[in-house]
Amino acid sequence: MILSAIVELSRLQFALTAIFHWFFVPLTLGLSFIIAFMETAYFKTGNEFWKRTTKFWMKIFAINFAIGVATGIILEFEFGTNWSNYSWFVGDIFGAPLAIEGILAFFMESTFFAVMFFGWERVSKRFHLMATWLTAIGANLSALWILVANAWMQNPVGVTFNPDSARNEMTDFFAVAFSPVAMNKFFHTVLSSFTLAAVVVIGISAWFLLKGREEEFSRKSIKIAAIFGLAATLLTAWTGDGSAYQVAQKQPMKLAAMEGLYEGKSGAPLVLFGILNGQKNISARSVDSLKYQTEKPFHFAVSVPKVLSYLANRDLNSFVPGIENIIKGGYPVTKNGKDTLALSIAERMERGKIAIKSLADYQKAKQAGDETGRDIALKDLRDNFEHFGYGYLSKPEDAVPNVPLTFYAFHLMVGLGVYFILFFIIVLLLEYKSKIAKQRWFLVISIISVPLAYICSQAGWIVAEVGRQPWTIQDLLPVSASVSGVNPNAVIATIVIFFTMFSVLLIAELAIMFKQIKKGPGA
Amino acid sequence: MNMLYMLQHYWWLVVSLLGALLVFLLFVQGGQTLLFGTAKTEDEKSLLVNAFGHKWELTFTTLVTFGGAMFASFPLYYSTSFGGAYWLWITILLLFVIQAVSYEFRNKAGNLLGKRSYEFFLFLNGSLGTIFLGIAVGTFFTGGNFVMDKMEITNIAKPVISYWINSWHGLDAAVVPFNILLGIGVFLAARTLGLMYVIGNIDNAELIERSRIKVKITGSAFVVGFVGILIFLSMLTGYSVDRESGFISAVEHKYLLNFLQLKWPVIMLLAGVVLVLSGMTMIFLKRDKNSFYVTGGGVVLAVWSLLIVAAFNNTAFFPSNVDAQYSLTLYNSSSSEFTLKTMAVVSVLIPFVLAYIVYAWREMTKKKISTEELEDPNSIKY
Numbered sequence: 001m002i003l004s005a006i007v008e009l010s011r012l013q014f015a016l017t018a019i020f021h022w023f024f025v026p027l028t029l030g031l032s033f034i035i036a037f038m039e040t041a042y043f044k045t046g047n048e049f050w051k052r053t054t055k056f057w058m059k060i061f062a063i064n065f066a067i068g069v070a071t072g073i074i075l076e077f078e079f080g081t082n083w084s085n086y087s088w089f090v091g092d093i094f095g096a097p098l099a100i101e102g103i104l105a106f107f108m109e110s111t112f113f114a115v116m117f118f119g120w121e122r123v124s125k126r127f128h129l130m131a132t133w134l135t136a137i138g139a140n141l142s143a144l145w146i147l148v149a150n151a152w153m154q155n156p157v158g159v160t161f162n163p164d165s166a167r168n169e170m171t172d173f174f175a176v177a178f179s180p181v182a183m184n185k186f187f188h189t190v191l192s193s194f195t196l197a198a199v200v201v202i203g204i205s206a207w208f209l210l211k212g213r214e215e216e217f218s219r220k221s222i223k224i225a226a227i228f229g230l231a232a233t234l235l236t237a238w239t240g241d242g243s244a245y246q247v248a249q250k251q252p253m254k255l256a257a258m259e260g261l262y263e264g265k266s267g268a269p270l271v272l273f274g275i276l277n278g279q280k281n282i283s284a285r286s287v288d289s290l291k292y293q294t295e296k297p298f299h300f301a302v303s304v305p306k307v308l309s310y311l312a313n314r315d316l317n318s319f320v321p322g323i324e325n326i327i328k329g330g331y332p333v334t335k336n337g338k339d340t341l342a343l344s345i346a347e348r349m350e351r352g353k354i355a356i357k358s359l360a361d362y363q364k365a366k367q368a369g370d371e372t373g374r375d376i377a378l379k380d381l382r383d384n385f386e387h388f389g390y391g392y393l394s395k396p397e398d399a400v401p402n403v404p405l406t407f408y409a410f411h412l413m414v415g416l417g418v419y420f421i422l423f424f425i426i427v428l429l430l431e432y433k434s435k436i437a438k439q440r441w442f443l444v445i446s447i448i449s450v451p452l453a454y455i456c457s458q459a460g461w462i463v464a465e466v467g468r469q470p471w472t473i474q475d476l477l478p479v480s481a482s483v484s485g486v487n488p489n490a491v492i493a494t495i496v497i498f499f500t501m502f503s504v505l506l507i508a509e510l511a512i513m514f515k516q517i518k519k520g521p522g523a
Numbered sequence: 524m525n526m527l528y529m530l531q532h533y534w535w536l537v538v539s540l541l542g543a544l545l546v547f548l549l550f551v552q553g554g555q556t557l558l559f560g561t562a563k564t565e566d567e568k569s570l571l572v573n574a575f576g577h578k579w580e581l582t583f584t585t586l587v588t589f590g591g592a593m594f595a596s597f598p599l600y601y602s603t604s605f606g607g608a609y610w611l612w613i614t615i616l617l618l619f620v621i622q623a624v625s626y627e628f629r630n631k632a633g634n635l636l637g638k639r640s641y642e643f644f645l646f647l648n649g650s651l652g653t654i655f656l657g658i659a660v661g662t663f664f665t666g667g668n669f670v671m672d673k674m675e676i677t678n679i680a681k682p683v684i685s686y687w688i689n690s691w692h693g694l695d696a697a698v699v700p701f702n703i704l705l706g707i708g709v710f711l712a713a714r715t716l717g718l719m720y721v722i723g724n725i726d727n728a729e730l731i732e733r734s735r736i737k738v739k740i741t742g743s744a745f746v747v748g749f750v751g752i753l754i755f756l757s758m759l760t761g762y763s764v765d766r767e768s769g770f771i772s773a774v775e776h777k778y779l780l781n782f783l784q785l786k787w788p789v790i791m792l793l794a795g796v797v798l799v800l801s802g803m804t805m806i807f808l809k810r811d812k813n814s815f816y817v818t819g820g821g822v823v824l825a826v827w828s829l830l831i832v833a834a835f836n837n838t839a840f841f842p843s844n845v846d847a848q849y850s851l852t853l854y855n856s857s858s859s860e861f862t863l864k865t866m867a868v869v870s871v872l873i874p875f876v877l878a879y880i881v882y883a884w885r886e887m888t889k890k891k892i893s894t895e896e897l898e899d900p901n902s903i904k905y
Binding site for chain 1 (some may be wrong): 577578587591600602605610627644674676680686863865866869872880883889896901902
């Protein structure tokens with residue numbers, strides 16, 4: 001009971017702090033490049049206009065950067081304070097990208113940020129421009145390493161379990177650092193962040209145009225941001241497709257939750273829009289199975305036939321398993337190049353328990369000097385290790401994430417993503433025809449689009465992180481076996497402290513940003 | 524000597540170097556404590572905030588990297604100490620989070636809490652933040668009240684491998700005399716270096732004069748405090764691990780023995796002390812322009828040597844006060860040979876990183892910070 005309280009509280013705390021962190025980071029990832037483009041224009045033309053423009057956006061960058069740093073350190077600490085089992089179990093792999101992030105990226109970012117921000121009158125023009133570019137590269141490099149770490153949790157490759165140390169150990173660094181999942185996650189995340197930054201730049205510029213201020217500044221900012229944003233959004237969509245394919249291959253349960261797919265099928269349709277039936281609740285499955293089975297998943301849904309099958313397997317007629325199929329098993333899968341039938345979750349739980357027990361037996365036999373017993377235990381452990389994490393689940397339904405949250409977050413993200421493609425195209429058309437300053441309705445839409453970009457970005461993380469539950473490391477370690485042995489009250493206290501502190505800081509941050517924007521780029 | 528053994532020691536050297544550099548870079552925190560008392564006018568406060576504001580991120584990044592490197596090379600320490608001493612680390616965390624926003628928010632319209640609040644946050648970070656970091660470092664020597672058993676991962680009902688045995692969750696470390704002394708030592712080092720930085724890098728005669736008077740007192744207190752730490756440390760009982768059996772046993776005067784048996788840390792320590800004293804002498808002789816770098820270098824060497832004897836010579840670097848057998852050593856808490864080796868390859872880039880940091884530092888501090896510069900409407904300032 002206490003354990004489940006700690007798990008839920010620790011998840012809540014991590015979600016809270018990660019969401020706050022992600023309010024500030026994506027803007028800095030994209031804006032750093034937009035600033036670098038602008039300063040390059042200044043460096044090449046010597047036109048003071050560009051210097052003024054660069055400095056304005058730099059101030060917006062700095063406000064977000066500071067609070068991004070503040071919220072980021074909390075996440076690093078939390079792996080230890082709240083997820084200490086996890087930190088040990090996979091620290092051998094997960095810690096390495098974090099350390100590399102610190103050594104290679106954070107120092108670059110923080111050193112050159114100081115030069116970029118304060119060095120206008122202290123260093124040469126050339127060194128200053130270089131500092132601005134290095135800040136952008138440093139910021140995005142740090143994103144690379146933390147996303148490599150995150151991708152590894154979703155797709156644990158390049159490791160071997162060591163029964164002597166009772167943990168996973170890295171055996172192939174390049175498999176971890178350059179796994180297709182890691183690369184895709186990195187590009188999808190940073191490109192979507194570029195999109196967000198572009199929308200923010202356009203939104204703020206639109207506000208100036210609505211007020212009849214700073215037309216040249218605003219239109220040039222809009223132009224740069226719209227080109228940057230359109231390219232980023234199209235590439236985000238492309239990497240999003242890659243991401244869906246990888247999820248289908250590596251995390252089929254997540255894909256089923258994203259689509260509200262309970263019963264799988266061949267030639268599965270993609271839901272474009274739908275309202276889920278709240279009665280089809282996975283927690284009711286074990287309580288009132290009949291009612292659960294007879295409920296329809298959707299009140300209504302608009303779907304496109306066969307598209308999900310194509311996205312998942314690059315084959316219009318392929319079979320995509322639903323939540324029920326994955327729980328019950330028995331559908332055809334390919335494993336290590338061989339066709340076989342998927343195991344049920346119940347079977348995987350059994351085999352997971354064998355793996356966990358074998359580990360204990362292995363250690364006991366080793367201590368007792370019983371070599372035969374040790375070898376038998378080791379064989380059992382190896383044979384069943386791929387199911388290790390399932391051994392900690394108490395019922396098959398535990399393997400299913402929160403379906404409504406994952407489903408709606410996914411569809412919101414995709415819908416907004418498509419919207420932003422159209423948005424950037426219209427911005428570019430209007431700007432090209434020099435009409436943007438006069439289209440007041442569109443300027444209002446541009447401003448409203450700013451919060452939508454944040455919602456879209458957060459929704460993406462909800463899909464990634466809620467959709468992979470209950471796993472901290474896919475199939476190997478569930479959240480229930482990852483937490484620290486702290487008192488739940490301590491976690492409640494820190495949640496309250498963080499929430500209060502962040503709320504105050506967020507309000508202050510927004511107020512400062514708005515004042516800074518109102519002031520404008522100045523003369 | 525096998526490869527893993529060497530790598531474990533190499534990474535402890537790297538991590539403890541980061542720790543030592545962190546203590547040096549806490550001059551930023553020390554500088555923040557000057558906001559109340561030393562700075563008399565708003566202009567002077569502004570000078571301090573901008574002088575230290577150009578550097579705060581470097582300190583912050585070093586703290587983050589110290590944590591990351593510890594996580595990667597000794598994950599069991601990260602897991603046991605952070606998860607067990609929950610409140611100790613959360614306290615440090617909060618004291619640093621308030622710093623990160625304060626520079627940027629302090630002087631901005633709409634900052635909600637007002638200028639004074641953010642200055643107070645900087646002061647808290649500079650005083651309590653450094654003291655608590657010192658307390659946390661103290662646990663390398665005095666240990667913690669934790670239980671750790673990796674095989675608990677096979678206990679399906681409650682797979683928690685370590686926990687703190689009392690509900691203080693690490694705050695109990697703050698009442699251990701040695702830890703307190705170390706905390707005060709770190710605070711005094713930070714403040715001394717902060718004052719020296721003002722003398723070398725700010726163009727304001729009155730502020731410099733006041734700093735010169737204060738640094739004599741603070742610096743002397745630091746030297747006395749440091750001697751006190753060394754005496755206390757030499758009396759402490761530490762824990763030694765038998766590499767063959769893994770058995771851990773108490774050894775009286777363990778850290779003193781480590782210095783004497785290893786010898787080379789003694790040279791580092793002495794060199795550090797000589798540099799610190801030279802820096803202080805420069806202050807008294809009023810040739811103090813570079814005292815910051817001299818004393819800073821001394822602090823790095825001295826702290827590095829202390830952290831080395833915390834773990835080298837088969838010493839448990841995080842002893843359990845519940846049962847010595849739970850204690851963490853370089854051997855039972857490190858990452859695998861493969862990971863340590865991979866990261867060792869990456870660590871080859873550290874000199875390159877240091878080089879560009881030094882270059883940027885030099886470029887940025889060529890000119891002293893002055894009120895005229897801050898009043899220039901074109902300058903960007905905090």
